[in-house]
Amino acid sequence: MSARARDFAARLGVAFPIVQAPMAGGPTTPALVAAVAEAGALGSIGAAMLGPRAIAEACAATRERTTRPFLVNLFVLPPASPSPAEVARALPRLAPFHEELGLPPPAIPNSWGEDLEAQVDAVLAARPAIVGTHFGPPPPRLLAGCRERGILVMSTATTPDEARALQATGVDAVVAQGAEAGGHRGTFLRPVGESLFGTMALVPAMVDAVRIPVIAAGGIMDGRGVAAALALGASAVQLGTAFLACPEAGTHPLHKAALASAGGTILTRGVTGRHARGLRNRLLVELDASAADAPDYLVQGALSGPLRAAAARQGRPELMAMWAGQGHAMARAEPAGEVVARLVREAGLQPA
Ligand SMILES: Cc1cc2nc3c(=O)[nH]c(=O)nc-3n(C[C@H](O)[C@H](O)[C@H](O)COP(=O)(O)O)c2cc1C
DSSP states (O other), rough: OOHHHHHHHHHTOOSSEEOOOOOOOTOOOOOHHHHHHOOOOOOOEETTTTOOOHHHHHHHHHHHHHOOOOOEEOOOOOOOOHHHHHHHHHHHEEEEHHHHTOOOHHHHHHHOSOHHHHHHHHHHHHHSSEEEESSSSSOOOHHHHHHHOOOOOEEEESSSHHHHHHHHHHHEEEEOOOOOOOEOOHHHEEEEEEEEOHHHHHHHHHHHHHSSOOOESSSSSSSHHHHHHHHTSSSSOOOOOOGGSTTSSSHHHHHHHHHHOOOEEEEETTSSOOEEEEOOOHHHHHHHTGGSSSSSTTTHHHHHHHHHHHHHHHHOGGOOOBBTTGGGGOOOOOOHHHHHHHHHHHHOOOOO
């Protein structure tokens, strides 16, 4: 293991430079985060879709299971304010899915998403060892609050320019999210189409672009990927899809099952209004066809939420959004502690 990986693991307070990615929407349960932490890696709570009370509860439930450090991650986005015309145009595209699922016609929700200011308060009050942000740098109040409390901050970048911009705001580390990655692209400077670096190209370019540690993410599924990312100069690795099938993960059982059988992935903004990579199915194919006209993130995500939830309840995987990376077929249904132990063994890592 490189000196930079050992030093960074020590800074994070973990034995191994391995991060279980934050995954909003259910997968990153306290049981998963704690199992990863107990195995010597960094577990992360994906808190982007949790309100302040749920953030406090998730942190408390994690602390009941482990005394080790963990990360809490938020999406950094301005509040949504769609025009009525934009929303009116989006609803008819979702209506056929509602009909098929026996739901009332799509309607305007009470809210477009969680209030970031309230989430920031809850995260600072919970005082995790590490805070992460996706879709942009931490808001100044979050960064200042983390500084006061000695909380490390890491944010996602998808290009070397984004890494430089994050470094300039004062974050402690950047997550280099390659195009292979599952879930939403963290891109925030240029159009997504210009920001799709594969992990192999992105990690060394980012390592050369910034002084702060770079955490490699995207397509890393086993010890070969861990060793390759560290050889490219990463200070740590972050894996999401590799943990989705763990028994501790809150991933829907049909999503877990589909990881092995899906015919690849699709990157589309059609489901939520921001580009995200998920298992290829009918919902992603059909919504991708009208992706260019979909309203922005939060709005399209809130509008398509009820049909996705109904599909999950009714056991209809073809109409669920099952976010996953290109390495999905290599995800194993092993306990999270065994995933970490296997990565450590296969990559030949020594504890920091
Ligand atoms: C189901 C799912 C949900 C995700 N949610 C988040 C999130 O809430 N915050 C975040 O920073 N990244 C999120 N990501 C992206 C991960 O942080 C990471 O970039 C990605 O998982 C790495 O690629 P891999 O899936 O190939 O390991 C998510 C990924 C997946 C698969």
